[in-house]
Amino acid sequence: MLHTHSFGAEWNASSSQPKDSVVILNDEVVRISAMFVKPRYPNGAGSLNDIDMKPGDTAIVYVCELPEIKGKFDPAKAAALGLRPGPKYRELQLGNSVQSDQFDEMVHPSDVLGPSIPGPAVLLVDCPTQYHMPELFSLQPLSCFYEDSSNQRESGKKVNCIIHLGPSSVTKSVDYQNWMKRFGETQHIMAGHEIKNMEIPILKGSARISSRLNFVCPQLFPSSGFWSVKPANEVMENDKSTSLEACGIVSAQNLLKFHLRPYAQLGLDSASIPSSFTYKDIVKELVSEIPEVREVPEQVLKFWQNNANVKNIQPAGSRMLMVEEPWIGQKSAKLDGSPKHPRDNQEIPCCVEDASREDMEITFLGTGSSQPSKYRNVSSVYINLYAQGGILLDCGEGTLGQLKRRFGVNGADEAVKNLRCIWISHIHADHHTGLARVLALRSKLLKGMPHKPLLVIGPRPLERFLSAYSTLEDLDMQFLDCRNTLKPSVEAFLSENVTGSATPQLENTMFAPGSRMENYNRKPASPRDTTALANFKVLQESGLDILYSVPVVHCPQAFGVVLRATEKVNSAGKVIPGWKVVYSGDTRPCPALIDASRDATVLIHEATFEDSMKDEAIARNHSTTKEAIEVGTSAGAYRIILTHFSQRYPKIPVIDEVDMEKTCIAFDLMSVNLADLPVLPKVLPHLKVLFKDEMVVEEADEIQEAAVY
Numbered sequence: 156m157l158h159t160h161s162f163g164a165e166w167n168a169s170s171s172q173p174k175d176s177v178v179i180l181n182d183e184v185v186r187i188s189a190m191f192v193k194p195r196y197p198n199g200a201g202s203l204n205d206i207d208m209k210p211g212d213t214a215i216v217y218v219c220e221l222p223e224i225k226g227k228f229d230p231a232k233a234a235a236l237g238l239r240p241g242p243k244y245r246e247l248q249l250g251n252s253v254q255s256d257q258f259d260e261m262v263h264p265s266d267v268l269g270p271s272i273p274g275p276a277v278l279l280v281d282c283p284t285q286y287h288m289p290e291l292f293s294l295q296p297l298s299c300f301y302e303d304s305s306n307q308r309e310s311g312k313k314v315n316c317i318i319h320l321g322p323s324s325v326t327k328s329v330d331y332q333n334w335m336k337r338f339g340e341t342q343h344i345m346a347g348h349e350i351k352n353m354e355i356p357i358l359k360g361s362a363r364i365s366s367r368l369n370f371v372c373p374q375l376f377p378s379s380g381f382w383s384v385k386p387a388n389e390v391m392e393n394d395k396s397t398s399l400e401a402c403g404i405v406s407a408q409n410l411l412k413f414h415l416r417p418y419a420q421l422g423l424d425s426a427s428i429p430s431s432f433t434y435k436d437i438v439k440e441l442v443s444e445i446p447e448v449r450e451v452p453e454q455v456l457k458f459w460q461n462n463a464n465v466k467n468i469q470p471a472g473s474r475m476l477m478v479e480e481p482w483i484g485q486k487s488a489k490l491d492g493s494p495k496h497p498r499d500n501q502e503i504p505c506c507v508e509d510a511s512r513e514d515m516e517i518t519f520l521g522t523g524s525s526q527p528s529k530y531r532n533v534s535s536v537y538i539n540l541y542a543q544g545g546i547l548l549d550c551g552e553g554t555l556g557q558l559k560r561r562f563g564v565n566g567a568d569e570a571v572k573n574l575r576c577i578w579i580s581h582i583h584a585d586h587h588t589g590l591a592r593v594l595a596l597r598s599k600l601l602k603g604m605p606h607k608p609l610l611v612i613g614p615r616p617l618e619r620f621l622s623a624y625s626t627l628e629d630l631d632m633q634f635l636d637c638r639n640t641l642k643p644s645v646e647a648f649l650s651e652n653v654t655g656s657a658t659p660q661l662e663n664t665m666f667a668p669g670s671r672m673e674n675y676n677r678k679p680a681s682p683r684d685t686t687a688l689a690n691f692k693v694l695q696e697s698g699l700d701i702l703y704s705v706p707v708v709h710c711p712q713a714f715g716v717v718l719r720a721t722e723k724v725n726s727a728g729k730v731i732p733g734w735k736v737v738y739s740g741d742t743r744p745c746p747a748l749i750d751a752s753r754d755a756t757v758l759i760h761e762a763t764f765e766d767s768m769k770d771e772a773i774a775r776n777h778s779t780t781k782e783a784i785e786v787g788t789s790a791g792a793y794r795i796i797l798t799h800f801s802q803r804y805p806k807i808p809v810i811d812e813v814d815m816e817k818t819c820i821a822f823d824l825m826s827v828n829l830a831d832l833p834v835l836p837k838v839l840p841h842l843k844v845l846f847k848d849e850m851v852v853e854e855a856d857e858i859q860e861a862a863v864y
């Protein structure tokens with residue numbers, strides 16, 4: 156899809172001189188020209204006011220025209236004019252006059268050819284807001300296509316298809332509809348982003364795998380946003396679709412085509428549109444493929460029931476033991492008093508024991524390395540703090556799409572609106588290229604509402620990327636260098652401010668011009684304060700006690716991160732320490748991260764390579780599965796979740812089961828609730844049944860991992 160308002164400052168400047176259109180391409184196959192449409196914001200005088208205009212506000216209309224179609228050659232007419240079949244026929248078709256073979260006269264192309272018709276033309280129209288309409292409607296070069304204009308009658312030009320990219324709030328307005336009518340009989344395709352295709356996943360492979368995981372373990376894989384989403388306006392769309400189609404208006408669909416050539420096939424072609432398939436279909440297919448999978452959901456459910464029972468039976472605040480098969484363990488302990496398996500003797504941390512389901516949940520939006528694959532998107536972890544907002548840790552390409560797949564369109568909007576902070580580990584593309592999209596959406600969603608710029612904590616080079624991008628689109632964010640969020644600076648600030656109690660300056664927006672934050676940003680000499688102030692605010696609002704970055708071993712300016720929740724008092728009056736989540740980013744196993752992960756409730760650690768590829772892991776500054784688990788074990792982490800898998804292992808990476816007692820593998824769209832941590836490691840063996848035939852390398856040839864990641 157062309158992005159029609161991303162031409163930047165240069166193009167915008169050129170459009171300030173009145174210029175009708177710019178020809179982008181003109182050869183024997185096609186002519187493509189572009190027209191610029193600037194918004195006209197109303198000011199006092201009701202005229203153009205572009206003081207607030209950003210380069211990205213300019214929309215573009217593309218016209219795509221094919222060469223004219225020559226009239227048909229009429230052999231009967233040629234014979235009557237005394238021509239014999241031969242090379243002269245061809246000359247005439249090429250537009251040249253020839254001498255008649257029988258008569259003393261010239262034969263001209265128009266004598267033997269039917270009338271030419273103008274070539275097919277397509278318009279791609281973006282009209283993002285109502286403010287763009289006046290300029291769009293007055294574009295001169297379009298007048299030759301209006302049925303009611305004298306220009307059109309002269310040229311005989313006609314648009315065969317118009318693709319409308321504007322939102323329905325614009326395209327359904329009376330003015331816009333009237334403008335559409337001016338083109339006469341033409342095919343309109345409404346391709347505004349919000350209209351359709353909610354219920355048919357485009358990425359079938361990923362939809363299939365997440366639906367299968369949902370069937371087996373809905374506790375960790377809640378049903379995908381796809382199947383539940385059906386916007387109210389869509390139902391109306393469907394009802395009206397027949398009457399709209401009669402007016403030459405259809406909604407765009409994935410892989411809907413409009414043929415321009417050959418001329419005989421001119422028109423819509425919906426043969427390639429992916430067929431809709433439902434959750435039910437996928438489950439049916441799964442059960443017929445792997446019949447034993449039927450038993451699994453019940454087995455998995457027992458873990459959860461048992462987890463809940465154990466919690467209810469025990470007095471709050473007490474410690475308890477986890478056992479391999481909890482229900483069997485309890486029974487046998489009662490019956491014969493036999494000791495539990497030593498490796499199961501792991502205490503549940505108080506913060507987990509006392510957790511409500513609305514304390515914290517970790518959703519993995521991307522769990523693969525390097526580049527998106529069919530089964531694993533690139534890195535992103537969403538920390539849902541429920542009423543207190545949310546945090547994104549890394550934001551690889553496609554993060555927003557994954558949020559929508561997991562939470563539905565409206566849910567994703569909510570999540571984006573309620574973000575408190577986005578933290579980026581390092582500058583490799585698989586960790587940040589989805590960032591601008593998320594920021595731009597947030598800015599759009601919060602437009603006109605009181606809000607603060609979103610805090611983005613990342614390596615310094617990321618700031619350059621973001622500021623370059625922000626000339627195109629408003630990102631509405633405040634950048635903070637990871638190096639300014641290391642533990643000593645954050646702690647020092649917190650101790651100063653927390654013990655000093657009064658923090659009245661935080662009542663005002665800390666980013667306001669003239670505020671301390673603003674001043675500190677201009678003075679790199681005091682980064683500690685900058686850091687601390689920013690963090691402090693974020694922590695305060697999202698129930699975190701501390702958030703700090705940890706330097707790791709991967710590439711220049713690569714970091715891990717530690718989040719710790721504020722302690723709370725439970726119903727029995729006991730003080731419960733806050734949970735602690737550590738995310739490694741990309742790294743070799745390193746002492747700084749082990750130190751930071753001390754007693755973590757959850758350590759999310761990269762495990763790019765399987766154990767047999769340690770040399771590769773060393774060469775590329777990544778970790779193997781075993782190394783990642785060792786980091787967690789030596790730090791005493793309660794649970795270790797592995798992620799950032801090489802795309803060589805498309806579904807389940809090969810992992811030694813002995814290592815799995817406190818470990819789980821992350822999958823895309825998996826949601827791990829704080830309250831479910833005790834059962835987490837027990838689920839994986841049951842998921843393996845889904846992949847029993849596919850544990851081997853499936854698409855290694857397609858995966859190239861030469862790039863850094």
Ligand SMILES: [Zn+2]
Nearest residue numbers: 525585741864
């Ligand atoms: Zn990476």
Ligand SMILES: [Zn+2]
Nearest residue numbers: 583741863864
């Ligand atoms: Zn990397």
